[in-house]
Amino acid sequence: MTARRVTLPQVADRAGVSLGSASRALNGNGASPAMVARVRAAAEELGYQPDATGRSLRLRRTFQIAFAVADIGNPVYVEMLTAIQEVVADHGYRLLVATTGSTTDSTIALVKGLSTGLVDGLVISPLRVNDALVDALRNAAMPVVVIGRSLDGESFDSVSTDSARGIGQAVAHVLQLGRRRIGFLNGPLDTTPGDARQRGFDTAVRREDFAADVVDAHVAQDFTVAAGLAGARELLGRHLTDGTPLDAIVAANDLLAIGAIKAARELGLRVPQDVAITGMDDTEIGRVFQPSLSSVSLRSSERGRAAAELLLGRLEEPGRPSRRAFVEPTLMARESTLEPEGVTA
Amino acid sequence: MTARRVTLPQVADRAGVSLGSASRALNGNGASPAMVARVRAAAEELGYQPDATGRSLRLRRTFQIAFAVADIGNPVYVEMLTAIQEVVADHGYRLLVATTGSTTDSTIALVKGLSTGLVDGLVISPLRVNDALVDALRNAAMPVVVIGRSLDGESFDSVSTDSARGIGQAVAHVLQLGRRRIGFLNGPLDTTPGDARQRGFDTAVRREDFAADVVDAHVAQDFTVAAGLAGARELLGRHLTDGTPLDAIVAANDLLAIGAIKAARELGLRVPQDVAITGMDDTEIGRVFQPSLSSVSLRSSERGRAAAELLLGRLEEPGRPSRRAFVEPTLMARESTLEPEGVTA
DNA sequence: TTGAAAGCGCTAACAG
DNA sequence: CTGTTAGCGCTTTCAA
Numbered sequence: 001m002t003a004r005r006v007t008l009p010q011v012a013d014r015a016g017v018s019l020g021s022a023s024r025a026l027n028g029n030g031a032s033p034a035m036v037a038r039v040r041a042a043a044e045e046l047g048y049q050p051d052a053t054g055r056s057l058r059l060r061r062t063f064q065i066a067f068a069v070a071d072i073g074n075p076v077y078v079e080m081l082t083a084i085q086e087v088v089a090d091h092g093y094r095l096l097v098a099t100t101g102s103t104t105d106s107t108i109a110l111v112k113g114l115s116t117g118l119v120d121g122l123v124i125s126p127l128r129v130n131d132a133l134v135d136a137l138r139n140a141a142m143p144v145v146v147i148g149r150s151l152d153g154e155s156f157d158s159v160s161t162d163s164a165r166g167i168g169q170a171v172a173h174v175l176q177l178g179r180r181r182i183g184f185l186n187g188p189l190d191t192t193p194g195d196a197r198q199r200g201f202d203t204a205v206r207r208e209d210f211a212a213d214v215v216d217a218h219v220a221q222d223f224t225v226a227a228g229l230a231g232a233r234e235l236l237g238r239h240l241t242d243g244t245p246l247d248a249i250v251a252a253n254d255l256l257a258i259g260a261i262k263a264a265r266e267l268g269l270r271v272p273q274d275v276a277i278t279g280m281d282d283t284e285i286g287r288v289f290q291p292s293l294s295s296v297s298l299r300s301s302e303r304g305r306a307a308a309e310l311l312l313g314r315l316e317e318p319g320r321p322s323r324r325a326f327v328e329p330t331l332m333a334r335e336s337t338l339e340p341e342g343v344t345a
Numbered sequence: 346m347t348a349r350r351v352t353l354p355q356v357a358d359r360a361g362v363s364l365g366s367a368s369r370a371l372n373g374n375g376a377s378p379a380m381v382a383r384v385r386a387a388a389e390e391l392g393y394q395p396d397a398t399g400r401s402l403r404l405r406r407t408f409q410i411a412f413a414v415a416d417i418g419n420p421v422y423v424e425m426l427t428a429i430q431e432v433v434a435d436h437g438y439r440l441l442v443a444t445t446g447s448t449t450d451s452t453i454a455l456v457k458g459l460s461t462g463l464v465d466g467l468v469i470s471p472l473r474v475n476d477a478l479v480d481a482l483r484n485a486a487m488p489v490v491v492i493g494r495s496l497d498g499e500s501f502d503s504v505s506t507d508s509a510r511g512i513g514q515a516v517a518h519v520l521q522l523g524r525r526r527i528g529f530l531n532g533p534l535d536t537t538p539g540d541a542r543q544r545g546f547d548t549a550v551r552r553e554d555f556a557a558d559v560v561d562a563h564v565a566q567d568f569t570v571a572a573g574l575a576g577a578r579e580l581l582g583r584h585l586t587d588g589t590p591l592d593a594i595v596a597a598n599d600l601l602a603i604g605a606i607k608a609a610r611e612l613g614l615r616v617p618q619d620v621a622i623t624g625m626d627d628t629e630i631g632r633v634f635q636p637s638l639s640s641v642s643l644r645s646s647e648r649g650r651a652a653a654e655l656l657l658g659r660l661e662e663p664g665r666p667s668r669r670a671f672v673e674p675t676l677m678a679r680e681s682t683l684e685p686e687g688v689t690a
Numbered sequence: 691t692t693g694a695a696a697g698c699g700c701t702a703a704c705a706g
Numbered sequence: 707c708t709g710t711t712a713g714c715g716c717t718t719t720c721a722a
Contacts, residue, residue, distance in 0.1 A: 005462060007715060009715080019716085020692075020693060020718075021691085023716070027717080029717095031692085049457065050715085051461060051462045053398060053407065053715075054402055055716055056398045056698095057698050057699065057716070058718085059698085064463075072430065078418060081442070089444065094443070095442050096409075097430060099430060116395060116397040118398065141394070262635070284570075288634075289633075289635070290635050352699060352700085353699065363708065363709045363710070364699095368700070368702085369701090369702090374701095375707065376707075377707060395700075396698090396699050398698085398700090400699075400700055402698090403714055404714085
């Protein structure tokens with residue numbers, strides 16, 4: 001183990017040719033068939049594996065891509081990660097996982113740390129954004145693709161979705177089911193998704209055809225099940241006591257929604273009969289949950305794949321104008337909003 | 346964006362000192378305070394970021410480590426990934442995520458591909474193992490830590506657990522609850538975990554105090570919810586029809602167990618009243634599920650952390666004898682086996 | 691087509 | 707303490 005590696009000069013020696021010829025032979029540039037054969041044989045014999053670092057230094061490319069998110073544990077990011085990994089691996093790139101932390105400062109530090117030539121490009125999905133971060137991204141030493149709000153006008157390649165509209169779809173869905181006392185359970189408002197989803201809800205409420213009698217919004221501490229549980233206890237609880245029990249909760253993501261289902265159960269409410277609950281992100285955990293969770297799909301895999309493809313495209317053609325991919329949200333109606341049986345329309 | 350990067354000679358020039366001095370000043374080796382100040386200032390001014398590739402080539406270290414698993418989407422691996430990422434980031438290393446695929450051949454190819462000097466070490470959790478893979482791992486150009494079965498006697502650093510024993514704990518648990526018709530729902534037997542867990546179940550069944558009346562085992566196609574659902578339908582179904590309905594299912598992981606709960610519901614069985622169900626891995630998805638899933642914790646985070654620490658330790662002290670970390674399985678009893686209320690023991 | 695040589699950006703050994 | 711120089715492993719000019 002950890003044996004001294006075989007280098008190209010050694011291969012050249014063994015083959016009795018020059019270093020340059022060995023390189024050319026192995027990389028399939030102008031070399032005679034005989035040369036190729038000799039060098040290949042020598043390389044094989046010695047178990048030669050070209051050194052990635054030497055190669056990178058010379059080529060000024062590392063064939064590495066980084067994916068940076070606040071928290072890799074989040075199922076949404078895992079989906080993106082999987083998709084990105086698949087795409088870049090297919091193109092001979094390797095994937096570095098980086099954690100931004102939850103602040104813009106830590107994100108900026110990360111971006112700077114990555115700007116050291118060790119990756120050829122970066123896919124980032126920042127939770128919070130400010131001007132300094134946009135600056136850091138613009139000055140980064142490599143191409144950047146942003147997943148999320150498309151920053152800074154048109155200057156970055158980006159893939160976005162309209163989660164505000166997604167919230168609108170969820171609201172429309174519960175209204176259509178006849179629900180009239182609607183709670184919105186959001187995560188922190190100073191995050192990109194929290195902000196967008198809040199706007200989505202506010203817009204939905206202002207629509208002419210918004211027919212609810214009771215509307216209430218609550219901001220949970222975080223986009224997690226635990227925060228959703230606590231937040232929904234509060235949200236559901238205050239309407240139980242004031243005599244306007246909510247019959248629907250629209251949650252800003254699946255984890256919050258699952259927390260809300262648990263809170264509803266605790267309070268003796270049936271889901272969906274007493275209270276319909278929707279999530280967002282359409283994660284595995286929601287699909288598998290009992291009751292299965294109605295959720296607005298933001299197509300995380302697709303966004304990941306699109307981001308990877310944008311990045312690879314730019315690496316091939318650095319000067320091209322920036323592009324923006326857009327993914328439509330879609331509501332997936334499941335058991336957490338649909339009455340179990342014989343609803344006779 | 347993608348601006349030409351500032352190099353150390355440029356910094357040296359700007360500071361009016363030699364290249365060597367600039368390097369020393371920045372790396373905090375023997376340099377006078379005045380020198381350090383000048384160089385720092387120049388570096389700051391130019392926005393100098395040392396080039397990772399040049400550095401790596403010279404140092405023969407990349408400060409990168411790789412984590413390789415069959416499928417990063419699996420919650421267990423995500424937990425490990427998160428833990429590993431945390432540890433290595435704390436020590437200034439970066440984490441590369443690699444996918445082995447599900448065969449030994451694809452895993453071997455990956456290991457060889459990683460043996461090109463681009464990572465300083467590898468943490469791998471192989472799903473399937475054979476001699477060729479062990480060989481490839483032994484000949485890898487960098488230290489390897491194996492999570493899972495400790496391979497090849499003592500020669501690798503490894504972190505393992507006793508999942509066979511964990512299955513024994515689950516069996517003991519349901520027996521203690523008075524269950525006497527027990528089904529075992531496993532995943533593919535040609536995998537390391539499938540094999541170990543099967544042995545665990547077989548051993549449990551042969552124990553003197555094994556008091557069940559009915560014992561049956563079923564192998565699902567995969568370690569997934571879908572496979573668990575299909576497998577449990579079959580397993581539960583055949584005992585419903587033959588008049589020996591199972592009152593407990595021990596599943597080989599949480600995803601299978603959740604599939605089993607869904608199958609039980611479909612068949613009109615209450616969990617845990619009619620059939621108690623246990624999982625393994627103690628994942629978030631199981632903890633959050635309704636009913637919350639009794640599961641044998643294999644402490645994935647801890648195993649990830651331990652693996653990362655073993656690897657970092659070896660990088661500091663390459664010649665040290667190989668070590669093995671061991672993590673005890675622990676049963677976490679939850680609602681999927683515990684009667685809801687007032688069991689008056 | 692081949693060989694010789696330069697050089698990517700960096701650190702460390704060697705003189706002074 | 708500082709400057710000069712070599713060299714990590716590789717690809718790619720430049721001549722022959």
